[in-house]
Amino acid sequence: MVGVSLEGEKVILVPYMKEHVPKYHQWMQDPFLLETTASEPLTLEQEYQMHLSWCQDPLKKTFIVLDKDLVEGTFVHGDPHVEAMVGDVNIYMNDLDNLELAEVEIMIAEPKSRGKGLAKDAVLMMMAYAVENFGIHVFRAKIGESNGASLRLFQKLGFEDISYSEIFKEAVDSL
Numbered sequence: 001m002v003g004v005s006l007e008g009e010k011v012i013l014v015p016y017m018k019e020h021v022p023k024y025h026q027w028m029q030d031p032f033l034l035e036t037t038a039s040e041p042l043t044l045e046q047e048y049q050m051h052l053s054w055c056q057d058p059l060k061k062t063f064i065v066l067d068k069d070l071v072e073g074t075f076v077h078g079d080p081h082v083e084a085m086v087g088d089v090n091i092y093m094n095d096l097d098n099l100e101l102a103e104v105e106i107m108i109a110e111p112k113s114r115g116k117g118l119a120k121d122a123v124l125m126m127m128a129y130a131v132e133n134f135g136i137h138v139f140r141a142k143i144g145e146s147n148g149a150s151l152r153l154f155q156k157l158g159f160e161d162i163s164y165s166e167i168f169k170e171a172v173d174s175l
């Protein structure tokens with residue numbers, strides 16, 4: 001069964017299908033993408049296993065981001081449109097004390113599709129989807145201090161910057 005697809009102004013979010021895995025795996029050989037997404041390199045076999053676990057985990061939701069400019073012909077729901085896949089966006093309800101909170105992650109892996117507003121479009125669509133379908137009210141993003149592009153993206157989307165040292169300080173102060 002194929003899940004929903006969501007069409008925005010610049011992107012179409014489609015379910016992560018097994019046809020997407022080889023290209024996804026290829027992206028995740030890039031040291032820059034591994035570092036900025038805090039990921040470990042996987043074999044192709046492990047990437048297929050990861051795909052299955054993401055699809056089955058009720059606390060995770062992943063979409064592949066299609067760049068609408070790259071879709072060949074007409075978009076067909078259920079077709080993976082690998083030619084237009086440029087990244088992924090996901091949420092993870094990983095705070096068991098607060099199921100209204102989700103961590104949001106975005107990657108626009110294809111350099112030619114960066115700087116076109118695709119990440120902004122995809123994150124906003126994912127957040128609206130999470131509010132409507134999972135009752136999420138708080139979003140968190142974990143971003144490396146040196147990742148200026150991502151920091152600016154999330155600041156632009158209204159996220160407040162809380163550094164880990166500040167969180168740690170609060171915890172110490174309240175002891």
Ligand SMILES: CC(C)(COP(=O)(O)OP(=O)(O)OC[C@H]1O[C@@H](n2cnc3c(N)ncnc32)[C@H](O)[C@@H]1OP(=O)(O)O)[C@@H](O)C(=O)NCCC(=O)NCCS
Pocket residue numbers: 033036037105106107108109113114115116117118119120121141142143144147148149150152153154156
């Ligand atoms: C960060 C990333 C997702 C941005 O994707 P993108 O599609 O190029 O971003 P957008 O075009 O939607 O940009 C939205 C805003 O983000 C900021 N931004 C994006 N790229 C930027 C860059 N290279 N330098 C400075 N600001 C940048 C800008 O404020 C921009 O708004 P503006 O164009 O109105 O000024 C992309 O560079 C990426 O995937 N990087 C590698 C993986 C990663 O870092 N993921 C995030 C992990 S937390």
